[in-house]
Amino acid sequence: MTSPAQHALPALSVLDLVPVRSDQTTGDAVNATLALARVADDLGYTRYWLAEHHNMPAVAATNPPLLIAMVAGATSRIRVGSGGVMLPNHSPLVVAEQFALLEAAYPDRIDLGIGRAPGTDQLTRYALRQGAGGEDPVAEFPRYVDDIGVLMSPEGAAMAFQGREHPLKATPKAASTAPVWLLGSSDYSARLAASRGLPYVFAHHFSGQGTAEALELYRSTYRPSERFPEPRTFLTVNACVAQTEEEARRLVRPQVLQMLAIVTGGTLTPQALVEEAEKVELDAGQQRIADGMMNRWVIGDAATAGTRIADLAAQFGVDEVMVHPVAGSYVGTPADSTPAREETLRLLAS
Numbered sequence: 260m261t262s263p264a265q266h267a268l269p270a271l272s273v274l275d276l277v278p279v280r281s282d283q284t285t286g287d288a289v290n291a292t293l294a295l296a297r298v299a300d301d302l303g304y305t306r307y308w309l310a311e312h313h314n315m316p317a318v319a320a321t322n323p324p325l326l327i328a329m330v331a332g333a334t335s336r337i338r339v340g341s342g343g344v345m346l347p348n349h350s351p352l353v354v355a356e357q358f359a360l361l362e363a364a365y366p367d368r369i370d371l372g373i374g375r376a377p378g379t380d381q382l383t384r385y386a387l388r389q390g391a392g393g394e395d396p397v398a399e400f401p402r403y404v405d406d407i408g409v410l411m412s413p414e415g416a417a418m419a420f421q422g423r424e425h426p427l428k429a430t431p432k433a434a435s436t437a438p439v440w441l442l443g444s445s446d447y448s449a450r451l452a453a454s455r456g457l458p459y460v461f462a463h464h465f466s467g468q469g470t471a472e473a474l475e476l477y478r479s480t481y482r483p484s485e486r487f488p489e490p491r492t493f494l495t496v497n498a499c500v501a502q503t504e505e506e507a508r509r510l511v512r513p514q515v516l517q518m519l520a521i522v523t524g525g526t527l528t529p530q531a532l533v534e535e536a537e538k539v540e541l542d543a544g545q546q547r548i549a550d551g552m553m554n555r556w557v558i559g560d561a562a563t564a565g566t567r568i569a570d571l572a573a574q575f576g577v578d579e580v581m582v583h584p585v586a587g588s589y590v591g592t593p594a595d596s597t598p599a600r601e602e603t604l605r606l607l608a609s
Contacts, residue, residue, distance in 0.1 A: 308342030340370025456484025
């Protein structure tokens with residue numbers, strides 16, 4: 260029997276929310292992301308995905324297509340994609356046009372990851388949709404996913420309008436099409452991805468629960484498609500890796516405070532620096548929540564973290580793990596860089 264220590268390290272990828280620290284501007288945070296993407300590219304990471312969140316003081320990832328264009332232009336080989344585009348916030352045609360153009364500019368390097376949740380508060384969602392009424396975009400999610408796939412294809416779609424049939428394409432002459440991945444934190448998207456023959460990713464880094472059940476449902480009900488004859492998935496994890504476990508636990512505290520504020524309805528602020536975070540005292544209830552979160556994360560030195568990631572990959576039967584590097588920064592760190600997040604990637608790759 261293979262011992263946990265003998266599990267092979269899977270292929271590694273990166274998820275980035277473009278965090279904004281208390282000492283950064285939005286421009287600083289974007290420049291830090293570009294530097295992190297170059298490190299991932301140089302180290303041989305498989306893909307680099309950017310999330311979509313709105314109206315949050317500590318997150319600059321508001322527009323995945325724009326960030327994807329910047330990251331793809333700053334790198335040479337790594338796949339770049341969305342983790343994900345929150346489809347209820349957008350018109351399917353706009354999403355299809357954006358990713359068809361990205362695929363044309365960076366062929367075979369673009370991934371379109373799509374989520375069903377709005378990923379924002381009700382006010383921001385209203386503003387994104389310009390208060391549009393009519394059909395419920397969450398209820399129409401399966402149709403929207405289908406529409407995007409057709410619109411990005413070289414053939415495009417034919418739509419009846421004002422008594423005539425009109426061609427509709429996301430781009431004039433597509434030579435290749437970005438693969439669509441469905442993302443989720445429940446079994447809904449697992450079922451939909453399986454029924455459509457699409458790749459699927461469960462947000463293990465966010466919930467940490469229900470992963471095995473969602474992946475089993477996806478695999479057991481998968482209907483092969485021409486592009487993906489076999490089910491395809493990977494795992495996402497929060498990770499903070501440093502020279503020692505003690506250092507990693509110091510560096511992860513700013514992210515812990517961010518997540519604690521989210522799950523308890525606390526006040527959201529720009530991400531604290533490590534020294535600022537260490538001054539925040541947690542009560543017993545908050546500490547229990549924080550400890551529960553950290554137990555699901557990968558925190559430690561390179562050897563410990565590598566073993567943990569290999570064990571998770573074996574446990575869930577995946578050959579790729581997407582790391583969300585959650586290390587914070589110390590006072591005096593250059594504003595346009597995140598050295599500890601870069602170190603997490605370097606130590607894992609070693």
